[in-house]
Structure formats: structure tokens, C-alpha cells
Amino acid sequence: MNRKPIFAANWKMNKGPSETEDFVKSFLSKLQGSNFNSEIVIAPPFVSLAKLADLLHTATAVQNAHAIQIAAQNCSQYDAGAYTGEVSVLMLREFFVHYVILGHSERRAIFGETDEIINAKIKKAREANLKPIFCIGETLAEREAGNLESVLRTQITGGLKDISEKDLAEIVIAYEPVWAIGTGVTATSEQAQDAHAFVRSVIAELYGADAAAKIRVQYGGSVKPGNAAELMACPDIDGALIGGAALEPQSFLDIIKNGTPSAE
Numbered sequence: 001m002n003r004k005p006i007f008a009a010n011w012k013m014n015k016g017p018s019e020t021e022d023f024v025k026s027f028l029s030k031l032q033g034s035n036f037n038s039e040i041v042i043a044p045p046f047v048s049l050a051k052l053a054d055l056l057h058t059a060t061a062v063q064n065a066h067a068i069q070i071a072a073q074n075c076s077q078y079d080a081g082a083y084t085g086e087v088s089v090l091m092l093r094e095f096f097v098h099y100v101i102l103g104h105s106e107r108r109a110i111f112g113e114t115d116e117i118i119n120a121k122i123k124k125a126r127e128a129n130l131k132p133i134f135c136i137g138e139t140l141a142e143r144e145a146g147n148l149e150s151v152l153r154t155q156i157t158g159g160l161k162d163i164s165e166k167d168l169a170e171i172v173i174a175y176e177p178v179w180a181i182g183t184g185v186t187a188t189s190e191q192a193q194d195a196h197a198f199v200r201s202v203i204a205e206l207y208g209a210d211a212a213a214k215i216r217v218q219y220g221g222s223v224k225p226g227n228a229a230e231l232m233a234c235p236d237i238d239g240a241l242i243g244g245a246a247l248e249p250q251s252f253l254d255i256i257k258n259g260t261p262s263a264e
């Protein structure tokens with residue numbers, strides 16, 4: 001199955017508009033002339049979406065600028081109205097947003113997002129034709145208690161409840177073991193591959209073998225230029241969701257370069 005790898009920079013709460021501009025200008029100049037067989041996505045904070053969209057759409061001279069897709073880091077499960085501090089999917093569409101990260105462990109742990117809320121957000125995103133990057137992953141305590149598979153199964157079935165096969169085809173799953181996020185401790189390629197194969201097997205149970213073979217499953221958690229090649233060589237890993245190492249243009253580019261098998 002030929003799945004195009006997807007490398008997404010999750011900047012989290014870093015880089016306002018001016019730092020976004022510095023990054024993108026540098027990244028585009030480094031990218032010039034390269035031809036990657038991977039999709040490249042940048043997820044800035046909401047306040048930097050307009051700047052990112054502007055930079056990518058005016059950079060006509062730079063090859064590949066249009067190939068970079070924009071992601072939001074969150075969206076509301078509601079349409080509009082009295083939801084102070086929230087951002088709707090239709091608002092995101094105005095900034096040429098294609099993807100939206102949902103279910104990130106930081107949203108689950110710090111902001112109390114449940115599988116039910118994440119499911120509502122995935123549905124809302126699909127109504128606006130946004131593509132969810134649906135994050136799942138276990139804590140260290142859950143892994144050590146032998147609950148890896150049950151945790152992942154619960155997150156997958158809860159998050160994808162009543163999602164059609166047609167909508168599933170527009171979803172990317174990101175497996176991010178919580179203990180590997182921002183810690184410098186990466187899952188070994190064997191641990192990551194095992195978890196990814198399990199995720200795919202759950203999708204096969206829910207949607208059939210064909211859907212499972214097609215869905216892209218990214219790995220996230222301390223991905224760096226030095227470990228990208230080994231992780232991406234695993235048969236069930238289709239790219240990466242990168243935090244810290246995607247804050248610097250050269251490092252993000254090196255991850256894409258090292259992790260894309262046929263990079264030129």
C-alpha cells in the first residue's frame with residue numbers, strides 16, 4: 001500500500017506572527033530545489049494562521065511553497081455563538097486551513113478533553129471538510145500496567161464513534177506515547193511499529209482491511225533528525241508529528257529529508 005508520508009510541525013504555544021514569518025522565510029529558502037515525496041504541514045497557534053497563509057500564498061516564486069499545508073491545533077465542536085475563547089471550523093477555513101490536530105494528549109490532560117468531546121470535534125471538522133490529525137497515545141503508567149492496547153482501543157473507538165468510512169479516509173491518526181512527548185525519550189522503532197500495527201488492526205476491525213491499509217498513522221514523541229530515518233523505515237509508520245524539533249527550520253527540514261525514503 002502506497003501511503004504518502006506526512007510530516008507535521010506542531011508548534012504548540014510557540015511562535016506569534018513575527019516568529020512565524022522568520023521561520024517560514026528561512027524554511028522556504030532551504031526547501032527550494034528539494035522535491036520530497038512527502039506532505040509537509042505546519043500547525044501554528046491560531047494568531048499566526050493569517051501570517052502563515054499570507055506567506056505561503058504570496059511565495060509564488062518558491063517551488064513547493066504551495067505544497068505546504070496549514071493545520072490548526074484545535075477547533076471548537078460548536079458552530080458559532082456564546083463560546084468565549086473558542087474558534088470555529090468555518091473561521092479556520094478562511095485561513096486556508098486543511099488539517100486540524102484533535103485529541104492531543106496536552107488537550108486531553110491539561111484541558112480535560114474526553115473521547116466524547118474529541119469525537120464531536122472530529123465530526124465538526126469533517127462537516128467543514130477539514131482533515132483531522134487524530135492523536136492517541138498511552139501514559140507511561142498505562143503502558144507499564146499492561147494497558148497499552150486497551151487504552152488505544154478505547155481512544156480509537158471513542159474518537160471515531162459514528163465516523164463513516166468516507167470520512168475516515170480523510171483522517172490521519174497520530175500515535176504519540178505521552179511518555180515520549182517533549183521528554184527526549186523516543187519510543188524504540190520496535191515499540192512504535194508494534195503500536196502502529198495494533199492501531200491499524202483496530203481500524204481493520206472497525207472499517208475493514210482496505211480502510212486499515214489506506215489510513216496514515218504518524219508517530220509523535222521526541223522525533224529528531226537523528227531518529228527520523230529509523231522510525232520512518234517501519235512499515236506501519238507514515239510520517240511524524242513533531243513538536244520541539246520542528247521549531248527550527250533546519251531541524252524540521254532534516255527530519256523530512258531523513259524520514260522520506262525517496263528524498264532527492
Ligand code: 13P
Nearest residue numbers: 010181182221222243244
Ligand atoms: P515533541 O516532538 O516535542 O516530543 O512533541 C511531540 C508532540 O506532542 C507533537 O504533537
